[in-house]
Amino acid sequence: LLKQQYGNFKAEGTETLEQTFNRLQAIIKFEDINQIDEDDMEEMEHGTVKHEGRQVLEKNWKED
Incomplete structure (x- = not known):
């Protein structure tokens, strides 16, 4: 397959x-x-948003 x-x-x-x-x-x-496919892209975007949101919350929690 790769050769093709x-x-x-x-x-x-x-x-x-x-x-x-x-x-x-x-x-x-x-x-x-x-x-x-588009569904996978949406799932990855949601995962990224959740991860970034979690990082912001953790950072703010540590600063308090």
């Missing part, structure tokens, strides 16, 4: 190995984001 998706991916002659790796990682992350 990334078989044409090639390192540029002037790129370092790290640059090639970073470019491939960016492509993979972009592909992963495109596969997330």
